[in-house]
Amino acid sequence: MSNVVRGLLVACAFGMSAPVIAAEAGAAQPFLQGDIKAGEAKAASCAACHGPKGNSATPAWPKLAGQGAVYVYEQLQQFKEGHRTNAVMAPMAAPLSDQDMQDLAVYFAAQPASPGVASEDAVAIAEPIYRAGIADRGVPACSGCHGPTGAGNPAAAYPRLGGQHAEYAQAQLKAYRAGERKAGAKGLMMSQVAAELTDEEIAALATYISGLQ
Numbered sequence: 001m002s003n004v005v006r007g008l009l010v011a012c013a014f015g016m017s018a019p020v021i022a023a024e025a026g027a028a029q030p031f032l033q034g035d036i037k038a039g040e041a042k043a044a045s046c047a048a049c050h051g052p053k054g055n056s057a058t059p060a061w062p063k064l065a066g067q068g069a070v071y072v073y074e075q076l077q078q079f080k081e082g083h084r085t086n087a088v089m090a091p092m093a094a095p096l097s098d099q100d101m102q103d104l105a106v107y108f109a110a111q112p113a114s115p116g117v118a119s120e121d122a123v124a125i126a127e128p129i130y131r132a133g134i135a136d137r138g139v140p141a142c143s144g145c146h147g148p149t150g151a152g153n154p155a156a157a158y159p160r161l162g163g164q165h166a167e168y169a170q171a172q173l174k175a176y177r178a179g180e181r182k183a184g185a186k187g188l189m190m191s192q193v194a195a196e197l198t199d200e201e202i203a204a205l206a207t208y209i210s211g212l213q
């Protein structure tokens, strides 16, 4: 594991307590000045793929409902600036202003997320990794950043995973592992988390995540 990941893991374990407490105290969307009502109107064009209120029914298209606002905002910026590439999504982010992104982010964060279902076969492989990592390959516990129920850490912009489509999550883990998705310190961190995972572990983790709630 690189020093970058070690440093961030230490930050995750020790340095994040203040923002988490702030989030619990009601400041769950730090740094954003979005307007939920304005976001609702702007989200009409997103529904074709991400579903009504961000609950996509198509496994390749991510659910946005209940996703952390800062995370959504950062990902929209990444698509717009070309740091995260996807031929379908990039043109959708291109025309958005900074205010549009903030409004959309707080709107989706405020929508209830629909649950998913995990495949039972995956639990034996995925649960130990999710909860404890793989020590001899330097893979950290997923729960350390994404939380025991997959709720993420909105203040730190660690995304919600619970209920997400397995097909989408699997594609993202492979993109991180291949180094295709690694923008910024956080993208790099996640790409190093995924670097040592096998195809079988990725498939199991992706469906396990979908069943978390």
Ligand code: HEC
Pocket (backbone or CB within 6 Å): 042, 043, 045, 046, 047, 048, 049, 050, 060, 061, 062, 063, 064, 067, 072, 073, 075, 076, 085, 086, 088, 089, 092, 093, 104, 159, 171
């Ligand atoms: C034509 C289909 C389509 C439309 C319309 C669309 N998206 Fe997307 N969106 C996608 C796809 C596909 C992805 C996954 C891209 C990838 O695999 O990297 C995505 C990914 C995202 C992500 C990243 C989610 C995550 O968990 O990392 C965000 C945020 C997002 N879209 C927001 C929006 C917003 C806001 C709108 C409306 C302004 C919108 N999208 C419109 C197809 C679409």
Ligand code: HEC
Pocket (backbone or CB within 6 Å): 008, 009, 012, 062, 129, 130, 139, 140, 141, 142, 143, 144, 145, 146, 157, 158, 159, 160, 161, 169, 170, 172, 173, 181, 182, 183, 186, 187, 189, 190, 193, 205
């Ligand atoms: C050190 C903190 C940390 C750990 C540990 C971690 N993640 Fe992540 N994860 C992140 C961050 C931050 C992102 C968003 C990175 C970015 O901007 O692309 C992310 C993104 C993801 C995504 C993409 C989410 C989406 O909506 O596109 C998946 C899937 C994921 N992680 C799964 C896992 C799994 C499985 C594990 C355990 C093997 C794990 N993560 C461990 C911090 C972490």
